[in-house]
Each structure stands twice: as structure tokens, then as C-alpha cells.
Amino acid sequence: MTTEDTLYPATNLFDGKYATIGHSVQRNHPNGFNISIEFPSAYRISLIRVINRQNCCQERIIGFSVYIVNKIGSEVNCGSFTEAKSEYEFRREGVGDKVEIRKEVDVKMVNLGEVEIYGVLAAQCDNLDPNWNKVTPEPALPAPHGIKITLSCPADYTNKGGDKATCQDGTVVPTNQLPDCRAKCTIVNSNLDVIVADSELPAEDETEISYSCPRNQAKKGNDVKAGEVQGSFKNLY
Known part of the structure; x- marks a missing residue:
């Protein structure tokens, strides 16, 4: 919790006991309130179950929302608390390394009994897309x-x-x-009877290259352009 009561700490939300509670301090929070649960690694989360305080004050959670937060900058809004009751379930799937229960505007006090989060460790990346040639x-x-x-x-x-x-x-x-x-162009295609200065090569794809013709041959066209992935040249006319 952003500000917790020392008598009812946030650790009570994860002790497996529905009768114990986590409680904010007895004052207003004009900028909102955030209950944040962080994990050492990212998880694919499928269910978040929230147990409300059982003996009173269940309406205090109304207006809060549940989010799965990802450190890469995205989050999934799993839903909001719209009524006072003893237990809630949110079944919106998402991947993240943190779950937040928060309200962005004025909060006086909030209390909960337990937060249960169900999911599996997010998959690691083993390979690139096979279509990404040479990457x-x-x-x-x-x-x-x-x-x-x-x-x-x-x-x-x-x-x-x-x-x-x-x-x-x-x-x-x-x-x-x-x-x-x-691919960069490193040699001139054998079917192009032209001379390219060594200083022009290698040339990046889509680069226009100046060329000359062998002795006693007239120049037709303006230049040569580096070609596609194969690193070949093609004439520009």
C-alpha cells in the first residue's frame, strides 16, 4: 500500500487468512491510493481474487480498479469494484510483473482481507522469427x-x-x-559490362553508383543502383 496502518499492514493481504486485514492510515488521500503487488519475474495472470473486509466497511473499495502492469510500459484493466460485497473475481488475462488495485482520485480509507493471484511464469524468448534473415x-x-x-x-x-x-x-x-x-553490393554483376571504381564499393542497398564503360564503348543510361537483398546491381535508364 502507498500508506498503510502499522497495526494492519499490507502483508496481511497475503497471509492466507481472510479475517486479517490490510488497512490504510486514518486520513484522506486526495491524490488517490494504490495497493501494489510486485513479482520478481513476469507472469501470465488468469485470475485475481480479492477478499473484502468481512466484518464491516466493504463499501470503501468501490471505485477502485484492478490492473496487471507490465514493466515494458503496458497494463491491462481487469475491471472495477462497483458494489460492496465480500468477494470479487477478475478473470481478464494479461502478462505483467505487478498487480495494482488503485483509485486515481480522492480516497478516505480502504481495507481488504486478502488478494489471491493465479497464473504461470511468462515464457522466455528462445528464437527470433525465422523470416528475419541474417538478424x-x-x-x-x-x-x-x-x-x-x-x-x-x-x-x-x-x-x-x-x-x-x-x-x-x-x-x-x-x-x-x-x-x-x-546485402551490400561488393562486385558488379557479370552481365553488366561496366566499370565501377573500387572507392564506390561496397555499396548499401538502394545506393546510386557512378560507373564508366570500357574503352571504345558509349555510355547508355546514367548510373547503376544497388539492388535487392542479393546484393546485386541493376541498371537505371
Whole structure:
């Protein structure tokens, strides 16, 4: 709890005893109140059961909501307390390393008997998408849920896509764009009878290259452009 009563500490919410309670201090909380339960690792949570105080004051929880919070910056709203009763169940699935029971506005006092959270450890990321040709992750896989990953290409390739991702419950998910490793051009295609200066190579994909023709041959066209993933050249006319 953000501010707890020392006689009824937040640890009472996890002692397996419905008769004991966790209680806020006897004063107003104009900026709201947050009961936060943190885990050492991320879990895929399927059920949150909340036991209200059994002997009185059950209406104090009305207006609070339950969230599964993920350290990568997202959260799942599992639902709200809309009436006073002895027990509540929230069955909204989500992955996170924290559960919060909070109300954003004025709170006078709040008390609960127990919070029970059910789920399984979130899956780690073991592999990249097989369609991400030539992409290397840093740190190396496997990686735990929530870890931020940098995506890179080999030295003779250029990444024309995104280079940031996050491990999300077993899947490496790009932050913005998919990675796209494209080979640099290192030699001129054998079917192109042109001369390219050594200083022009290697050339990144989509780069326009100046070229010359062999002696006694006229130049037709303007330049050569580095090609697709294969690292080949194609003429521009």
C-alpha cells in the first residue's frame, strides 16, 4: 500500500487468512491510493481474487480498479469494484510483473482481507522469427519476458527496417518496424559490362553508383543502383 496502518499492514493481504486485514492510515488521500503487488519475474495472470473486509466497511473499495502492469510500459484493466460485497473475481488475462488495485482520485480509507493471484511464469524468448534473415539479437537469446532487445545485421548488410524489439511472453516483438537486412553490393554483376571504381564499393542497398564503360564503348543510361537483398546491381535508364 502507498500508506498503510502499522497495526494492519499490507502483508496481511497475503497471509492466507481472510479475517486479517490490510488497512490504510486514518486520513484522506486526495491524490488517490494504490495497493501494489510486485513479482520478481513476469507472469501470465488468469485470475485475481480479492477478499473484502468481512466484518464491516466493504463499501470503501468501490471505485477502485484492478490492473496487471507490465514493466515494458503496458497494463491491462481487469475491471472495477462497483458494489460492496465480500468477494470479487477478475478473470481478464494479461502478462505483467505487478498487480495494482488503485483509485486515481480522492480516497478516505480502504481495507481488504486478502488478494489471491493465479497464473504461470511468462515464457522466455528462445528464437527470433525465422523470416528475419541474417538478424542478430543483443542480448543473445534466450531472454526473459520484458527485456529490451537490439537487432543488428552482419557487417556486409544494411538494416533497412527497425532495430529495437522487446521479448513479450515468448515472442520477440519489434518496437516499430520489422528488421530488414539487405546485402551490400561488393562486385558488379557479370552481365553488366561496366566499370565501377573500387572507392564506390561496397555499396548499401538502394545506393546510386557512378560507373564508366570500357574503352571504345558509349555510355547508355546514367548510373547503376544497388539492388535487392542479393546484393546485386541493376541498371537505371
